[in-house]
Structures are given as structure tokens and as C-alpha cells.
Amino acid sequence: MDDPCHLSDEQLLTRLDVLAKVEREHLHDFLACLGEADRRKLPEARGYSSTFEYCVRGLKLSEDESYRRIQAARAGVRRPELLSALADGELSLTAVSKLAPHIHRDDAPEIIARAQGKDTREIEALLAPLRPEPEKRVTVRTVSVVMRDERDQGPPVVSTRVDFSFRGSLALRQAIEHAKGLLAHKFPFGELDHVLLEVLQDYLERHDPQRVLDLGRTTAARSSSRIAASVRRAVWARDGGRCSYIGPEGVRCQSRRMLELDHIKPKALGGGSDVNNLRLLCRPHNDAERRRVLGEGKLSTDLAHAKSVDNSNLRNQP
């Protein structure tokens, strides 16, 4: 293979496209063969205690990989359309292993058809009603946890934590995912406790009567430079709460993470803070736009920076 360093951008992307397709086809073939070997009980005949042991010891796969592949391969014996969808990129290996426990149902073909093209979360939502679980009691317990520092040096520290356990609605999950995306610049790993604390503190700052009184004095001075809430809401609704960047091939970025309001014509060049001159961009695309503006050499760093000054408070959007 050519050294990737010597490929043009175009060649590199085409190559990755081809390799991903080849990888999916290889995975399809691997699972079809593994399913057949498993059906014939060949691993046992060759001295392995199970197909799992054969995958780990014989084929050198990790335990996790072996588990998911065997699950998918067995499902593929019964429902070959699962493996075809995998080869076509309509289902991932994770999706196939999530569907696997449901393949014996009469309506399995319909479920498999509906799952195609959906992401893992959407498939979980699709499958959830098939296995209803009893309601769970809400518990909040204070617990002591032994913690070590990241390099595992020094004596362990006992820390007081709170263990929350409850079931929430799909709307809550959606709201949490949305907040994680908007706070990704601050919490790149999306730690749930940090994200929820940030959101709750933000709410309390605005609604706790005492805080509102304290803040009223300091925010009045700043509010004149902000973009009106009605404008932010209108831009948000028009762009569908997603990054509005469209690449040279016409592919639109769908990101909901780290969204910022971008002035299409920079404020410093006379661009207004109205709906027509504003759009939602994710942080990477806003950065790319800034680099593009800088690259043209017409603007100073200050002007380029002015493109991003009004990006605050998008987390308050619906």
C-alpha cells in the first residue's frame, strides 16, 4: 500500500472509504464462516472447550470481541439478512449483537428491517418494549469509596460519594445527551455527575431568588452585548439544533456537540446580530471558519476572534 503521507487529501479519503467497505465485507465473511464452524461444532472437535475459547485462544481475538462476534455469527445463521445489512453498513456489529436475542420472534424480520440505518441508542429504544422490566425504586445512598490517584501512587484516599439509582424517561436521556454535547468543551468525557451539576447550578443561579437578586446587578451591564434570546431561539430552530456547516461534497455536519453561534459576516466587518447573519456551528467547524478567515490574510486575529465572541449561553436553548 502507498504510504498515506504521500496521498492527496482526495486519495486518502477515497482509500479510507474503500478500506471501510472491504472491512465490512471481511467481517461479513468472517461471521458467516464462524457461524457455520460453530454449527458444525468444529472448535470442540479440534480440542477447544467452546467456540468462545477457540476465538480467544485459537483466533487471538479479545474476550469482548469474541463474545460479540459469536453472538452475531449465531444470529446470522438464523437470520442471514443481519449479516448482509452489516456488509452494507446498515447495521454495526454492536447493533447485530443487540438484535441477536430477538431473532427467534415471529416479527424478527420486521424488527431487523426497522433497525437498519439506526444508531445504537435508537436500536435500544426500538428493542426496549420487547422486554419490559418491572419499575424500580429510587434510591439515594451516601457511600464511602476508596480512590487512588491516576498513576496509582500514594496511599488510597477514602472519599464520600452519593450513589443515585433511578429510571428516567427517554426525554431525560435526550436532554442529558444534549447537555453533554453542549458542555463537551468543558467535560470532554461527559462525566454524568459533572454535567448534571453544571446544569443544576446554572438553573439555580437563574431561579434561586437570592442568587437572582445578587446577579441582577452584575448582568445588567453585560446584557447589551448579548444576542437577543428570541434571535438565538430562531437561529436554533432554523438550523435544527445542529451544526449547519456544509462540506465541499455537500455533506452537512450533524453535530449537536459544542455548538456556537457564528456571525457569517464578522461583527467587526459590520455583520449584524440578526437571524440572517447568524448560524450554528460546532466548535471544530467554527475553528475551521476562523482559520479560513485568517488564512485569507485580510483580517487581524482580533477580527477573527470577533467571529466567536457571542457564542455564550447556547446551553440555555430549548
Ligand SMILES: [Zn+2]
Ligand atoms: Zn460541524
